Amino acid sequence: xxxxxxxxxxxxxxxxxxxxxxxxxxxxxxxxxxxxxxxxxxxxxxxxxxxxxxxxxxxxxxxxxxxxxxxxxxxxxxxxxxxxxxxxxxxxxxxxxxxxxxxxxxxxxxxxxxxxxxxxxxxxxxxxxxxxxxxxxxxxxxxxxxxxxxxxxxxxxxxxxxxxxxxxxxxxxxxxxxxxxxxxxxxxxxxxxxxxxxxxxxxxxxxxxxxxxxxxxxxxxxxxxxxxxxxxxxxxxxxxxxxxxxxxxxxxxxxxxxxxxxxxxxxxxxxxxxxxxxxxxxxxxxxxxxxxxxxxxxxxxxxxxxxxxxxxxxxxxxxxxxxxxxxxxxxxxxxxxxxxxxxxxxxxxxxxxxxxxxxxxxxxxxxxxxxxxxxxxxxxxxxxxxxxxxxxxxxxxxxxxxxxxxxxxxxxxxxxxxxxxxxxxxxxxxxxxxxxxxxxxxxxxxxxxxxxxxxxxxxxxxxxxxxxxxxxxxxxxxxxxxxxxxxxxxxxxxxxxxxxxxxxxxxxxxxxxxxxxxxxxxxxxxxxxxxxxxxxxxxx
Ligand code: C2O
Ligand code: CU
Numbered sequence: 001x002x003x004x005x006x007x008x009x010x011x012x013x014x015x016x017x018x019x020x021x022x023x024x025x026x027x028x029x030x031x032x033x034x035x036x037x038x039x040x041x042x043x044x045x046x047x048x049x050x051x052x053x054x055x056x057x058x059x060x061x062x063x064x065x066x067x068x069x070x071x072x073x074x075x076x077x078x079x080x081x082x083x084x085x086x087x088x089x090x091x092x093x094x095x096x097x098x099x100x101x102x103x104x105x106x107x108x109x110x111x112x113x114x115x116x117x118x119x120x121x122x123x124x125x126x127x128x129x130x131x132x133x134x135x136x137x138x139x140x141x142x143x144x145x146x147x148x149x150x151x152x153x154x155x156x157x158x159x160x161x162x163x164x165x166x167x168x169x170x171x172x173x174x175x176x177x178x179x180x181x182x183x184x185x186x187x188x189x190x191x192x193x194x195x196x197x198x199x200x201x202x203x204x205x206x207x208x209x210x211x212x213x214x215x216x217x218x219x220x221x222x223x224x225x226x227x228x229x230x231x232x233x234x235x236x237x238x239x240x241x242x243x244x245x246x247x248x249x250x251x252x253x254x255x256x257x258x259x260x261x262x263x264x265x266x267x268x269x270x271x272x273x274x275x276x277x278x279x280x281x282x283x284x285x286x287x288x289x290x291x292x293x294x295x296x297x298x299x300x301x302x303x304x305x306x307x308x309x310x311x312x313x314x315x316x317x318x319x320x321x322x323x324x325x326x327x328x329x330x331x332x333x334x335x336x337x338x339x340x341x342x343x344x345x346x347x348x349x350x351x352x353x354x355x356x357x358x359x360x361x362x363x364x365x366x367x368x369x370x371x372x373x374x375x376x377x378x379x380x381x382x383x384x385x386x387x388x389x390x391x392x393x394x395x396x397x398x399x400x401x402x403x404x405x406x407x408x409x410x411x412x413x414x415x416x417x418x419x420x421x422x423x424x425x426x427x428x429x430x431x432x433x434x435x436x437x438x439x440x441x442x443x444x445x446x447x448x449x450x451x452x453x454x455x456x457x458x459x460x461x462x463x464x465x466x467x468x469x470x471x472x473x474x475x476x477x478x479x480x481x482x483x484x485x486x487x488x489x490x491x492x493x494x495x496x497x498x499x500x501x502x503x504x505x506x507x508x509x510x511x512x513x514x515x516x517x518x519x520x521x522x523x524x525x526x527x528x529x530x531x532x533x534x535x536x537x538x539x540x
Pocket of ligand 1: 062075443500504
């Protein structure tokens with residue numbers, strides 16, 4: 001039987017010390033990370049979110065499709081106005097036809113640094129046999145601790161523009177703790193395990209600004225799923241995770257009984273000016289059978305100066321068996337979007353560093369200020385957004401090593417791309433910079449997408465589509481656009497409403513690296529956008 005879960009959440013301040021920095025931060029019910037939500041596929045969540053701290057807030061259910069519940073999706077000024085201090089909003093939605101590892105997080109400014117937690121959906125059907133017999137499931141949330149409240153950090157970051165600073169001055173955390181390699185951090189979190197068993201790790205990268213490698217000392221990882229979709233299993237030593245991605249891995253406790261650290265370190269993409277591996281966040285697996293005097297083994301991480309481990313990983317990704325979604329061959333909307341950073345409003349006064357902005361299709365997305373796009377769309381209000389988001393860049397003659405002058409003067413605008421219900425949409429994202437900058441984790445709200453192709457250099461529309469995997473491509477809701485390269489994704493526009501697409505690096509998102517799709521209603525009753533189930537926060 002399906003259940004309805006009623007939760008009462010207060011977004012309120014709490015004080016924690018991590019890596020010797022004592023900071024008062026916004027949390028869900030005083031916890032960092034927030035409480036784990038565990039439900040069954042088919043269940044309904046009714047979560048009342050009350051704002052008891054100074055920053056306006058909204059909540060997003062990352063990876064949940066929100067079919068016909070667009071008003072519960074959460075991105076500020078996209079599907080709702082923010083909940084002001086003292087206010088509340090009830091998010092109500094049913095999780096149908098999807099299961100796996102998800103998370104929730106605040107979707108405004110940089111509040112998600114500490115306002116986030118695991119959202120686990122157990123499948124209605126049994127797990128595929130590839131999971132085997134699982135002794136225990138362990139959710140692991142990768143987070144980051146700033147020396148100051150994240151929203152203050154955001155302000156100084158946006159004002160001073162230090163492109164890599166946000167990535168370097170943070171302390172990584174596992175379930176809220178940096179572990180033994182950091183000062184002022186008590187011993188490691190210890191997870192007791194038994195030998196010769198299988199543990200399912202549900203790993204979530206909720207970090208704001210860094211991608212990470214995950215690894216377990218002396219143990220191999222069997223990858224079985226990601227972003228709420230099963231994968232054809234494969235075994236690896238190091239697991240890459242971009243912000244916004246989740247991965248399910250099996251760990252077999254087949255080593256000598258002992259103590260084994262596991263954890264994360266910065267990677268996998270070499271960021272300009274960043275030295276390879278810094279200090280990892282660690283936790284520990286301790287075999288029940290281990291001697292108490294055993295000294296813990298520390299995991300290794302790949303060297304960041306080469307992309308090879310990441311590319312090898314991506315090449316292994318295949319959907320498990322039959323995909324949960326259909327993969328239509330006919331493409332109705334064939335789109336090419338450039339993605340990167342550029343200077344806006346500069347007009348020949350370079351370097352003009354104060355005005356660097358994030359862009360998709362050379363446009364810096366401007367949030368509407370006193371409404372949301374969904375409310376404007378539903379009410380037919382004029383003048384809030386334009387529907388002329390371009391399908392293609394003016395040219396793909398890019399110089400990736402020295403950004404094309406075209407990419408030096410973008411525009412700011414609020415433009416959306418309209419879709420018809422039932423469209424198959426294919427997008428090639430072309431990263432406009434060469435290797436050495438970053439993979440942009442593009443995240444699409446309201447849908448999963450197939451990753452049908454990926455390559456380096458400039459996308460060649462005559463040649464590259466021949467290499468697409470249209471048979472068993474993996475499905476994700478967040479995937480990296482490789483630095484110096486491109487990725488091709490495909491999704492089915494079967495979810496009427498307003499859906500944000502953005503880079504899941506928070507600093508890029510706050511620079512405007514986002515855009516919006518609006519899928520029109522279909523003909524059938526079940527193909528229509530429904531109104532809000534609960535009174536929306538007032539727009540001010
Ligand atoms: Cu996880 Cu739009 O976000
Ligand atoms: Cu980005």
